[in-house]
Amino acid sequence: MENGLLMTSSPHIRDNTNTRRLMADVIIALLPACAAGVYFFGLRSLLVLLVTVAASVIAEYITRILLKREQTVGDMSAAVTGLILGMNLPPTIPLWIAIVGSVFAIVIVKQLFGGIGQNFVNPALAARVFMVISWPVQMTRWIIPDAVSSATPLGLIKEGASAAEELPGYFELFIGKKGGCIGEVSAAVLLIGAVYLVARRVITLEIPLTYIGSFALLTWIFGGDRLFSGDALYHVLSGGLILGAFFMATDYTTSPVNRKGRLIFGIGCGVLSAIIRLFSNYPEGVSFAILIMNTLVPLIERYTIPRSFGGGKSVA
Amino acid sequence: MLFTKKATFRGGVPVPHWKNTAEAETLQMGVPSKVYIPMLQHIGAPCTPVVNKGDTVKVGQVIGTSDKLISAPIHSSVSGRVTNVAPMVVFNGQSVMTVEIETDGLQEVHEDVKPPVFNNKEEFLEQLKKSGLVGLGGAGFPTHVKLAPPPGKEVDTLIINGSECEPYITSDYREIIENSWNILLGVYTLVDLFGFKNVWIGIEDNKPEAIKVLSNIAAKDDKYSDVVKVVKLKSRYPQGAEKMLIYACTGRKVPPGKLPADVGVIVMNINSVSFIREYIRTGMPLVKKRVTVDGPAVKNPANVEVPIGTPIADVFEFCGGFRSEPVKVLMGGPMMGVAQYSLQYPVLKHTNALIALDEKSAKIPPEGPCIRCGRCVDVCPMNLMPLHINRHSLHGDVEALEKYHANDCMECGCCSYVCPAKRHLVQSIRLAKAQLRQAATAAAAKGGK
Structure with missing residues (x-):
């Protein structure tokens, strides 16, 4: 090179975001909800979270070595997967099951499909569903803060009207005095984390708002004894909906990259969650709904290729 | 209003x-010892030199013309003697016929330079x-x-x-x-x-x-x-x-x-x-240009008016030379400017800045895997999906490149700028355009047979 000058293609400057920083932001946003889980369910919850994070990171590290690929454990995405998986487990989960789930998420769902950015479903959610099917008893053993019952509010609703008097009120639901997974228990702190993610521009609101909006609409219409009498607010605050809408449906890899696609994806998640919750045998529908929509992402993106600025060119 | x-x-x-030179009043640079004036400084047909080695030229004298519709004549920015007319590689790597003039420092103005007379459009x-x-x-x-x-x-x-x-x-x-x-x-x-x-x-x-x-x-x-x-x-x-x-x-x-x-x-x-x-x-034609000289490696950032054809090395020297070793030198801004191979390249009509980057600022972070965050899609002013063009370009899938409107990209650089995985998106879209051109040429050749 003459004069030793460096030749590169423009642009010659980049902003200071990077994958690791985005992942760190997600972890920061999840920490308040984790703290709430530990507060309501005890220190064992902390142990579960630590185990899933550690197992995920180690699984990623070893897999990359075995696959003879560049080490990616430093991008912190494995830690995010581990943390979200842990938050989706009941506090009583046997630790060996938590470890098997973490390894399944990282090795089977993520790394065997090519690692970060390549998995077609959300690793934490796929692992959770795998665990629910494999260990249905252990995966539904709940504890309720200051209470004797051991069912989740949604479980109680499924049981029928006789259990209704045991249901926690809106305030308990919002704050987190209810049975449930470690990380989904407190809508209030989850929303604090969500505000942080939006303010830091890690996520946009298209998916969460369409998800929650369409879900609330359907549970209002079909959730009651007759049409338009459902308790939408109760449904939104129960179960994993807030956690799912803000932190799992917005997973970069498994959600559409364009605005229109995100809107369709969010509505799809909301509709499926409502249908599963109201009409199926499962009390909860968030995991299945997001997983199903994950698999539709390539299709959604293919049919929503935006027109170029000023363009009337046909789509696809 | x-x-x-x-x-x-x-x-x-x-x-x-980084408008460090906003208050820097334009300085007039003296005449360099030599200027190199390429016959293509515009979009369109290149000019043909109308002077020969040994000719004397004056400021404002036509030294290159073209009879093509989309072209613009080229003038001498100095007075002096033509020492060579030969192809030279210019800022974008293209080889262009270039008139090399040794200046005499007198800056005599050519007699054809007089205010234009016109009565209508x-x-x-x-x-x-x-x-x-x-x-x-x-x-x-x-x-x-x-x-x-x-x-x-x-x-x-x-x-x-x-x-x-x-x-x-x-x-x-x-x-x-x-x-x-x-x-x-x-x-x-x-x-x-x-x-x-x-x-x-x-x-x-x-x-x-x-x-x-x-x-x-x-x-x-x-x-x-x-x-x-x-x-x-x-x-x-x-x-x-x-x-x-x-x-x-x-x-x-x-x-x-x-x-x-x-x-x-x-x-x-x-x-x-x-x-x-x-x-x-x-009536003085376009023979000089104001350029912003800046960047972490430049000693005295300034706005300088220079004769067109001045080697960029001379312009940097006028600004006190370099504070530190220039690692990358740009013609134009950091978003769309072109990295220069040689400091001997001349300033052209449409050069608006010369930016010298030092070791730290020239560093481009390593490329990582796409995480599909969609930021490139959000920022693209042309509504494109850079991540998909990038992927299909790497796979050589020309049909998909068409589908994702790769040719509509204006290469502004927003996608590469925001990419958290630091992928070379614009670079691959440039490649995509070349792939599309190549495919079109191949298709035309096939059709002709």
């Missing part, structure tokens, strides 16, 4: 401003062609061609681009501050000749002084104050991109593959209109 709505477009990125365009003016904002499209859209295209709006959205560059800003009247008088001349119904002068809101100065003058003249409007644009890159600017000012969208004239608009750089006024006054 000042138009108070704050205009903008969809997408884009907030780039750093056609005569004006004829004279303007002789000035060698090309779009000074960076693209270098011949101005006399731009001002004469083909029949059937009704142009009612003139937009003057003073947005200067790239970091570092202040050469348009200095023109506004130092030659504000020239800009307005140039605009008035164009309004009189072409009958534009609206003239928008677009300036980003990070240059309040420029907005104030121009809107004050624009308000002075009753005859034009209703026509000429200064628009405050949001400071957001690439606000100065032609299609974005047109949209911000008028709400009109230029379709892919079309020209501004197709939506009734002509866009000119602020330096170009100012030059027109100066040319009418003096």
